[in-house]
Amino acid sequence: MLINRTIQPETKSVQFINIPPVKKITLDNGLPLYILNGGSQDLIKLDVMIPAGANYTNKKLAAPLTGLMLNEGTSSKTAHEIAEAFDFYGAYFQPSIEKDNSNVGLVSLNKHLANTLPVFAEVLLQSTFPEKEFSNLIKRRKQKFLVDSEKTSFVAKELFFEHLFGANHPYGMATTENLYNEIQAEELHSFYKSNYQTANFKLIASGLINESSIQLINQYFGKLKMLEKPQPLNVGLSEKWSSKPIIIKKEDAVQSSIRMGIITINKQHHDYIGLKILTTILGGYFGSRLMKNIRVEKGFSYGIQAMQISLANAGYMAIAADVMVEHTKEAVDEIFKEISKLKTEEVSQNELNLVRNYMMGEMLQMFDGPLSISEAFKGVVEYNLDFSYYKKMKESILNITAVELQNLANKYFNLDSFVTVVAGKY
């Protein structure tokens, strides 16, 4: 059979995304449990979203270290016994401490949930922060920090946040070795009492969720007394940015890490989705303008990304790349050129169409399977939004115009307000 390979098979644009309903249950004490039921593997992922991220304390390391200490000892179990209990049933305990929330996850086979959930609840609610485990953890983390500090990518990222948000803002405070020397177990313990033991949680269960799992969750989380909800700090953002690049020289670097970006808006703002589409055009996929320019055409870098990020009290757009030291300056200039182009020229219909289709495909994958759907849900519920956000996103992807995108670029990408950090050579 002879075929004409120059003719592409017909394709259809993705128009429909099956966004499933989220079932909300209220536990006996009023805590919300969101259920995303689906898939065919007999497992459960339980995520507990706790108001205990970096934004709730002015002690830089308190939030992440508290998360890492949770499973280091409880009122009835040693760190070793806790580890054995999860490992024996092939379960995973996954604390992830972010800027706003602490998201603590349990992944377990349903058939072992009656064994793994009690340990999980105990770790969250009855952790004791033993001194010996604490000092051991600090030593390990300090060593890790020292190793990380040798990486241009780590140094650039730390400095970028410090300059973007301000050195005193919990989003921006840089890590130093000294912080590890100063921090005390007691400080973590008191942060734990005020932020974890107040039990102001959001619970999200995904996987194959049956009645008995729900009952178990209610048994362990539904009786907690809820105390006053902890409040995030309210520190103003930095308002002075210098468009001049901030350089950290590293003589032996063979690549420079570039991190640059600008304060924008978060998910609660009606422009956010449009800005996300704009950022995708700039550097959000393999065919993006930055990838084309910096990697595909010039070969300066293995990769470059731009992303629009939402936090509770701020949003920002960030660009990241590790580039050839001898072309660092040129790369920074090219990045600015690409941003400027978004402001001066309308995106062509071809390119816009490509990005629409790409992003719809991405959404289709986002809503494929209970675990990825629960990730999507976590991404909105922390802003007190629901899945209607994604319905809006879908409409926006399909309908946004080139003029609207150009307007957004002009509204949000003020070149003088960009923060540019380079670690390596410049």
Next chain:
Amino acid sequence: MNKNTTAHLYTNQLLIKQARKNNMIKYDKFTLDNGLRVIVHKDETTPIVAFNLLYDVGARDENPEKTGFAHLFEHLMFEGSKNIPSYDAPLQQAGGENNAFTNNNITNYYITIPKENLELAFWLESDRMLELALTQEKLDIQKKVVVEEFKQRYLNQPYGDWNLLLRPLAYEKHPYQWPTIGKETAHIETTTLDEVKDFFYKFYAPNNAILVVAGNVAFEEIKKLSEKWFGNIPRRNTPKRNLPLEPKQEKAKLLEVDRPIPVDTIYQAYHMCDRLSPNYYATDLISDILSNGKSSRLNQYLVMEKKIFSQIDAYITGDHDPGLFIITGNLSKGVSFELAQKEIRNELDQFITDSVDIQELTKVQNKVEANLIYSEISILTKAMDLAHFELLDDANRINSETENYLKVTPEQLKNVASELFRVENCSTLLYHSKQ
């Protein structure tokens, strides 16, 4: 080694599978006249189709003077083919995503795409199997990109070059002595267009590839599409693999380097069995007992209790030919290399002298079972595993592999450990912190 930085991580852990009577992974299989093997797995629960094309070529097939070639070639596969100037654009138009990875054993390309647009994947992949549209300019750019990847991952990271040091120490004959990225950037920089073309016609052949299509698809439809798009690609003369065998290591080896790094670090490599050996499962479980999870031995005893290391890890490379069992650790401040090595040795000796108790063995076996179930959430993982197992010997390993882990006995662990952990079988790399 990926085309793209945002790739999914695909590790050997994901290959662990179990036979469950009521939840077998079903698939159908056929072979085209030109030798392309095709496997179809139906999963009605997802709107996405995973299209995975594996080529039986990896860094082990490279000329020792031209290493890093298989991976550089993977990059070139995205630079347009005979009838399709851009690989990525049409796929993105169709809402699809793609990536690829190269390792010492294989090169694997994969696409996930909305079911309605599946034929596009056939069109794209068959055209680049047929013929590439290579130019000197494209080659020059990709050489630069790959050299930057080399720097980003291996040179611009503390300890990033361990793989460049440990492999040639452990292997004297077998091509596993170089990492996928290659021995040095010069090998990549001096590659010529003719060498690239020659490599293509040698290895990128239908008779040297396995295609897996997984998703809500019908067998007949896949058969039709496979014949339509891949059927007329000619069979090619792929050389039969004939790699030098690595002789048994009879003397412990040591390499010490000074680096401006903050922490003393140790790497050890022990030669282990090949992927099809019945001892493979016991070897893998030994690495789990030592270091899978917080309750594992190395973490409990050497990190938490004795504080010899701030971090320590043990794992197997999982290579097709006899691979390596690797142990790597960051020493705690003030701990000497001598003490660190003695403590590791002590843990390894325990496998040789004492039986692992059933509770501990059951723990790591439970983990294997659970990991299998977790990994099957992803349609892409299932497709990759089917292709990989088919290449090894039989796709049906996807249903029997976990059983192989569950059959391992304490006695077997002991036998395997006594050979594996011979003192003479060890190659040690020490990074001295000199700041």
